[in-house]
Amino acid sequence: xxxxxxxxxxxxxxxxxxxxxxxxxxxxxxxxxxxxxxxxxxxxxxxxxxxxxxxxxxxxxxxxxxxxxxxxxxxxxxxxxxxxxxxxxxxxxxxxxxxxxxxxxxxxxxxxxxxxxxxxxxxxxxxxxxxxxxxxxxxxxxxxxxxxxxxxxxxxxxxxxxxxxxxxxxxxxxxxxxxxxxxxxxxxxxxxxxxxxxxxxxxxxxxxxxxxxxxxxxxxxxxxxxxxxxxxxxxxxxxxxxxxx
Amino acid sequence: xxxxxxxxxxxxxxxxxxxxxxxxxxxxxxxxxxxxxxxxxxxxxxxxxxxxxxxxxxxxxxxxxxxxxxxxxxxxxxxxxxxxxxxxxxxxxxxxxxxxxxxxxxxxxxxxxxxxxxxxxxxxxxxxxxxxxxxxxxxxxxxxxxxxxxxxxxxxxxxxxxxxxxxxxxxxxxxxxxxxxxxxxxxxxxxxxxxxxxxxxxxxxxxxxxxxxxxxxxxxxxxxxxxxxxxxxxxxxxxxxxxxxxxxxxxxxxxxxxxxxxxxxxxxxxxxxxxxxxxxxxxxxxxxxxxxxxxxxxxxxxxxxxxxxxxxxxxxxxxxxxxxxxxxxxxxxxxxxxxxxxxxxxxxxxxxxxxxxxxxxxxxxxxxxxxxxxxxxxxxxxxxxxxxxxxxxxxxxxxxxxxxxxxxxxxxxxxxxxxxxxxxxxxxxxxxxxxxxxxxxxxxxxxxxxxxxxxxxxxxxxxxxxxxxxxxxxxxxxxxxxxxxxxxxxxxxxxxxxxxxxxxxxxxxxxxxxxxxxxxxxxxxxxxxxxxxxxxxxxxxxxxxxxxxxxxxxxxxxxxxxxxxxxxxxxxxxxxxxxxxxxxxxxxxxxxxxxxxxxxxxxxxxxxxxxxxxxxxxxxxxxxxxxxxxxxxx
Numbered sequence: 057x058x059x060x061x062x063x064x065x066x067x068x069x070x071x072x073x074x075x076x077x078x079x080x081x082x083x084x085x086x087x088x089x090x091x092x093x094x095x096x097x098x099x100x101x102x103x104x105x106x107x108x109x110x111x112x113x114x115x116x117x118x119x120x121x122x123x124x125x126x127x128x129x130x131x132x133x134x135x136x137x138x139x140x141x142x143x144x145x146x147x148x149x150x151x152x153x154x155x156x157x158x159x160x161x162x163x164x165x166x167x168x169x170x171x172x173x174x175x176x177x178x179x180x181x182x183x184x185x186x187x188x189x190x191x192x193x194x195x196x197x198x199x200x201x202x203x204x205x206x207x208x209x210x211x212x213x214x215x216x217x218x219x220x221x222x223x224x225x226x227x228x229x230x231x232x233x234x235x236x237x238x239x240x241x242x243x244x245x246x247x248x249x250x251x252x253x254x255x256x257x258x259x260x261x262x263x264x265x266x267x268x269x270x271x272x273x274x275x276x277x278x279x280x281x282x283x284x285x286x287x288x289x290x291x292x293x294x295x296x297x298x299x300x301x
Numbered sequence: 302x303x304x305x306x307x308x309x310x311x312x313x314x315x316x317x318x319x320x321x322x323x324x325x326x327x328x329x330x331x332x333x334x335x336x337x338x339x340x341x342x343x344x345x346x347x348x349x350x351x352x353x354x355x356x357x358x359x360x361x362x363x364x365x366x367x368x369x370x371x372x373x374x375x376x377x378x379x380x381x382x383x384x385x386x387x388x389x390x391x392x393x394x395x396x397x398x399x400x401x402x403x404x405x406x407x408x409x410x411x412x413x414x415x416x417x418x419x420x421x422x423x424x425x426x427x428x429x430x431x432x433x434x435x436x437x438x439x440x441x442x443x444x445x446x447x448x449x450x451x452x453x454x455x456x457x458x459x460x461x462x463x464x465x466x467x468x469x470x471x472x473x474x475x476x477x478x479x480x481x482x483x484x485x486x487x488x489x490x491x492x493x494x495x496x497x498x499x500x501x502x503x504x505x506x507x508x509x510x511x512x513x514x515x516x517x518x519x520x521x522x523x524x525x526x527x528x529x530x531x532x533x534x535x536x537x538x539x540x541x542x543x544x545x546x547x548x549x550x551x552x553x554x555x556x557x558x559x560x561x562x563x564x565x566x567x568x569x570x571x572x573x574x575x576x577x578x579x580x581x582x583x584x585x586x587x588x589x590x591x592x593x594x595x596x597x598x599x600x601x602x603x604x605x606x607x608x609x610x611x612x613x614x615x616x617x618x619x620x621x622x623x624x625x626x627x628x629x630x631x632x633x634x635x636x637x638x639x640x641x642x643x644x645x646x647x648x649x650x651x652x653x654x655x656x657x658x659x660x661x662x663x664x665x666x667x668x669x670x671x672x673x674x675x676x677x678x679x680x681x682x683x684x685x686x687x688x689x690x691x692x693x694x695x696x697x698x699x700x701x702x703x704x705x706x707x708x709x710x711x712x713x714x715x716x717x718x719x720x721x722x723x724x725x726x727x728x729x730x731x732x733x734x735x736x737x738x739x740x741x742x743x744x745x746x747x748x749x750x751x752x753x754x755x756x757x758x759x760x761x762x763x764x765x766x767x768x769x770x771x772x773x774x775x776x777x778x779x780x781x782x783x784x785x786x787x788x789x790x791x792x793x794x795x796x797x798x799x800x801x802x803x804x805x806x807x808x809x810x811x812x813x814x815x816x817x818x819x820x821x822x823x824x825x826x827x828x829x830x831x832x833x834x835x836x837x838x839x840x841x842x843x844x845x846x847x848x849x850x851x852x853x854x855x856x857x858x859x860x861x862x863x864x865x866x867x868x869x870x871x872x873x874x875x876x877x878x879x880x881x882x883x884x885x886x887x888x889x890x891x892x893x894x895x896x897x898x899x900x901x902x903x904x905x906x907x908x909x910x911x912x913x914x915x916x917x918x919x920x921x922x923x924x925x926x927x928x929x930x931x932x933x934x935x
Contacts, residue, residue, distance in 0.1 A: 104624035105779050107819040119818055124624040139818075146815040150784035234777065247619070 063129040067111075068136055074127045081109050081122035084135065091135050092144060092173050094151075095235035096123040097280060103236035106151075108144055108173070111135045119143070145177045152179060156230040159187060164284055170233060231283035238277035238287060244270050248277040252290040304579030306587030308465040311456075318456040325363040327404065329353075330445060332378040334369025334528055335563065336685070340390075342377035348393035352400055362404065365454070368532015368567075369524075370445040371686040372432055375415065380427055380445060387427040388413040418682065418704060432683045435702045437664065437672045437690040440648035444532040449567045452574045455535040461580060463651035467543045468588045471654075476547040477503065480650070483658035484670045489515055489606075489643030490718070490747045491823065492669070492736040495544075495650075498640055502548045502630040505638035512545045512553035512592075513634060513641045515611060516564065519603035520719030521770060523750035525674040525686055526644035530557065530564040533648075534571035538594065540647030542585065543654060545592040548640050552593060554615050556605075559598040569596050603720075603774035606748075607822045608633075608641045610776065621776045622822035643748065645674055665691035669735035673746070675717075677703050679753035680710070689734070696730040699753055710755040713854075714838070718747025720767040720774075721827030723834030724760065743834040745827065759856035760839040761846055765793040767831040775824065782825030785816040789832060797857040799922075799929030801847040810836065850929050851921035858903035859932050862923040867893035869915035876907035876916065898926040 060075040067089050074083045082098055084091050093109040096102055102123040110119035112134040119140060122133075134140070152174055159165040159182065166188040174180030238248040247266055254263035268291050277287040305311050322328075331337075331346050346366060353362055370378050375389035379399070386409045388399065395413060402410050414423040415430050424430050427445075438444075447454035455461070467476055481496030502510060514537065518526040530537060541553050557565050572594050575581045583591045597615045599605050605620035612634045614620040633639025649671060653661045662670050669691040675698070678684050682704035689698060695715055699705070706712050714724040717734075723744030725732070732738050736746050754763065768790045777783045789812055792805050813829035820826050836843060845853050852860035865876075870893035877885040877894060884901040887894030896907070896916070908916045922929060 102624070103778070104821060107780050107821065110819050121624060124626075142811075143815045143819050146785075146812060147780055147819065150788060150812075151780055153788065154784055234780070234783065236778070245618075 061129075063127060063131075065127055065129075065131040065133065067133040076127060076129065078127045079123065080111070080125040080127055080131075080133065083127055084122060084133075089135055091122055092148075092176075093123055094169055094173075094233060094282070095237070097237055097240075100237060100240040100280065103240060105234060105236045106147070108147055110140060110143065112137070112140065141177075145179070148173050148177050149179055151233060155233065162231065164231065164282070169282065231285055233283060235282060237280040237282065241276040241280045243274060243276065244272060246270055248287045248291075252285070252287050255290045304577075305461075306579065308469055308586070311461055311465050311586070314453075315456045315459060315462070318453040321453065322363075322457050326361040327384070328363045328365055328382045329404075330365040330367050330380045330382065332368075332370045332376060332445070333366040334373070334376075334531060335524065336369060336373030337376035337378060340373075340376040342391075344393050345377050345379075345391045345396065348396045352396050356400060358400070358404070365446075365448045367447060368444045368449050369528035369686060371436075371441065371528075371688075372430075372683065373685040374683050384409070385426045385428075386410075387415060387425065387430065389415050431704065432685070432687075432702055435689070435693075435697060436687050438688045439652055439664075439672045440529060440533075440536070440645055441674060441686070441688045443536070444528070447533060449532050449534055450570050450574075452535060452571070452578065455533070459655070460535055461539055463654040464539050464542055464580065465586060467546055467654055468586050468590060473503065473547045473549060476543060476654070479658050480547070480653060483653045483661040484668070485646065485649055485653060485661070486669060486736060487643055488645035488649070488673065488748070490745065492746055495642055495646050498630055498642070499544060499548050501628075502638045502640045505631060507638055509552065509637055510548055510550040511634040511637055511639040512541060512548065512550040513612065513615065513639055514541055514553070514555040514644060514647055515606060515608070515641055516555055516557040516561075516568075516644045517599045517606040517611060518558065518561075518644075518748060519601075519606050519774070520748055520750040522678040522752055523676045523719060523748055525676055525749055527561045527564050528686055529644050529648055529674075530555075530561070530568050534564075534568045535575065536651060537568075537644055537647045538571055538575055538581070540650035541594065542580065542592055543650050544640065544642065544647065546590055548638075550640070551591055552595070554595050554597045554634070556597045556599055556611055556615060558601050558605075560601050565596060565598060572596065602776070603770075604776045604822070604824050607824055610822070611641065612639060619776075621778045622824070624821060645749075666733055666735045668737055673734070673749055675749045675751045677751050677753070679716075679751075680706055680712075680755040680758070681753040682707050691735045692733045694731050695725065695734060698734065698751070699730065703753065706753070706755050708755075710757065712753065713756050713758055714754045714760070716744075716752040716754065716763065716831070717750065718745035718827075718830070719750040720770045721745070721824065721830050722747045722750070723830045724754070724763065724838065725834070726838040729838075743837060744830065757854055757856070759797075759852050759854040760835040760842045761793060761797055761852075762854075762856045764831045764835045765790065765797060768793060768828070771824070771828045775828075779819075779821035779825060781816040781820045782822075782828060785812050785820075785825075786828055788812060789816075789829070793832070796843065796846050797852070798859045798932045799846065799850045799857075800933060801843075803847060805847070806836065806840075806843060845920070849921060850927070853920050855918035855920055859928045860922070861903055861918050861920050862898045862926070862928070863896050863901060863903065863907065864917050864919055864923075865894050865896055866915045866917060869913050870894055871913055871915075873912070875910045875912065879906045879910040881906065898923045898928070903928075 062073050063076045065072050067084055072087050081093055081096050091109050095106040104121045104124045109122040111122045112119050114132050166184050172184050175183040242248055251266050251268045271291045273288055275288055377391045379388040379391055381403050386403050398410055402408050409425050411423055414425055417424055427433055443458045477496055477499050485495045486492040487495055516526045516530055545553055555568055581593055602620050604610050605614045607622045608629050610620040610622040629639045629641055665671050672688050672690045674688045676686050687702055712727050714726050716724045725742050725744055729742055739746050768786055772786045772790055775782045775786055792809055795801050813833050816829050842853055845851050850860055855861050872891050874889040882900050882902055884897045885894050
């Protein structure tokens with residue numbers, strides 16, 4: 057691949073050199089500008105579903121998500137202002153309103169971006185750090201789990217620093233934050249989250265239309281899931297049912 | 302069947318169609334549109350056909366079953382040409398009289414004519430009826446004349462002449478220039494100039510290019526796209542071929558919802574016939590331009606009307622919108638440049654090509670040209686489809702065309718633009734209906750739904766109704782729309798139950814702003830409009846709900862109570878028998894009845910039953926039996 061042009065952009069008055077056409081959200085993260093974002097994964101095509109990364113570009117009144125924006129020369133980005141922060145707070149509030157928030161029982165707690173954001177926007181009382189401090193005595197494994205942000209950076213460093221423990225997740229459908237990772241990740245263009253819900257809530261008609269039999273058990277959906285939901289488990293329970301019949 | 306391979310051939314076919322038409326002495330056109338079907342026009346049509354057969358009139362009289370003629374309120378409709386007699390509300394029994402009087406004696410049947418509500422005069426001709434008189438019918442012009450499945454009828458009204466002109470006299474750039482010059486703005490909602498969209502698409506280098514027509518009309522109460530496709534599918538097809546020529550597309554799709562079986566059927570038939578005549582397929586009209594059309598049937602999701610979601614649906618995926626850019630003119634269907642326009646937009650294209658941009662520009666306001674079809678529904682005397690020039694005032698639409706409000710009630714507001722439009726109060730009725738003025742007033746043009754509301758409508762309840770609709774129709778992809786709309790609905794429900802607080806209004810406005818600014822697609826962007834516009838114009842109603850615990854319009858069950866007027870009550874016992882919760886006490890023939898508001902659930906059955914109109918709805922809480930307290934206790 058030919059080397060990309062380096063361009064200069066401004067994010068909140070901070071001048072940044074970045075590759076032309078690079079992902080704006082990723083670029084911001086790489087320069088330690090912590091724009092919140094729950095549905096962006098560098099290995100998947102962006103879905104722009106969570107809307108937390110909305111920023112104002114070149115003085116536009118209408119915010120656009122940074123995760124679907126490409127870096128251009130001279131781009132001026134407002135990532136944090138009163139209005140955007142209010143929108144983000146409202147959005148996280150909305151997301152938490154449908155979320156179980158049972159952090160004490162949840163495997164993701166202490167390593168949960170939603171929890172972190174809830175604390176950052178003063179909606180949730182407990183921060184992941186505090187949580188780890190209190191609960192690491194109870195369950196040791198939280199020390200070792202990769203922080204998702206590092207995982208998302210996809211750097212070699214994070215791989216050695218935080219070895220991935222396989223089989224440590226045990227999420228439930230209620231942990232789903234509808235980021236859309238699993239749909240993007242599925243190599244067979246299935247809708248894993250919908251299959252899971254159809255099995256869970258026994259919606260057979262819907263299930264039949266989602267063709268769960270096309271699943272090849274690759275496990276990508278649960279691999280990318282930030283809620284660590286064991287999606288294929290739901291598919292196989294369905295299969296067992298069928299075999300029984 | 303002969304293929305049309307030159308403009309002369311088309312001319313010959315048009316002349317043949319005209320000649321065939323002239324052979325008949327007169328034509329009876331019956332409206333076979335959806336509205337009239339609902340009023341039972343099929344029975345009338347059957348009777349008409351058998352009567353004509355019986356009287357051996359088949360040679361002299363032609364019968365045409367047309368698409369929607371618009372005046373759905375008065376259906377089934379019949380027009381007899383050339384006399385022009387316009388008959389309304391027909392029953393099968395009326396047919397013999399019509400054939401004797403109008404066809405044989407050339408006299409009109411007075412009792413079947415339209416009566417002007419103001420002057421009480423009978424009006425014979427269609428064009429003299431106020432409902433039609435104030436309209437400007439462009440796209441709808443031929444709906445009442447032609448039989449949708451007969452291409453000869455379309456030839457007879459100079460059909461496909463615009464296509465011949467395009468292919469033989471104009472370059473694609475000319476077509477685009479003409480459309481830009483005419484300033485034809487998309488009729489689907491946002492009002493983006495169609496010509497510009499075509500230009501952007503033509504400039505794209507990727508091949509192939511696609512053309513798509515949006516006939517996924519989902520707004521409650523709106524049915525204009527359906528009526529165009531049902532009544533005049535060839536007009537849309539012609540418009541699409543011209544647009545395809547302009548952008549250089551060779552494949553097009555018409556996305557119709559499957560709930561419109563008649564529209565699907567007529568469109569498919571029309572495409573088939575057009576193919577046989579060589580108007581679709583390879584080498585259209587003998588030129589080297591090729592274009593073909595396919596009908597894609599939608600499964601009825603409201604969000605599938607959003608452009609990127611619609612394209613996903615055609616591709617066979619779930620109709621979920623995606624973030625733009627890339628816009629569809631860059632990467633649309635199958636990742637290729639795609640132009641998507643609304644049915645009505647395509648319907649305007651042949652007219653612009655035939656009559657020129659200057660003619661089109663002469664109609665309408667400065668930035669909105671031409672006419673727009675609205676479906677006028679709700680609390681208005683003349684419901685139906687109307688096509689009016691841009692810039693007409695709402696007052697004229699509601700009172701002159703719509704004939705005012707039934708029952709002598711006062712009008713309160715008009716809701717334009719479907720579920721995501723806003724409500725415009727009566728004191729703004731003098732604003733001109735065009736794209737810009739409507740969005741300035743906090744509403745939008747949308748696809749053209751127009752719901753009239755009278756004083757008995759509770760604006761909080763209206764906002765709740767539309768949010769309830771949108772909650773179900775949200776695709777669930779983006780957070781603000783998926784969770785924000787149910788949240789707003791929760792708050793509105795609380796307010797209508799009398800449990801609202803001042804804080805709720807602030808919260809509503811706050812969430813609205815977040816949804817508006819951050820939602821992914823147009824559905825989310827505009828979803829808070831009903832709430833924002835009702836809060837802006839009818840804040841007093843919200844406050845009455847919150848502070849006075851009263852629903853001024855008498856709609857929200859918890860915020861009203863019923864009272865029997867002792868002077869009017871004749872103690873007939875009907876209300877008591879009808880009451881589902883035994884809340885009414887009294888003896889037949891005895892003292893006036895009394896409603897116990899501790900038990901009453903405000904269902905309204907007694908009001909419907911009472912022959913003396915003795916039961917009144919009173920906004921507020923009756924002392925000692927506050928319903929809000931009951932809700933709170935629950």
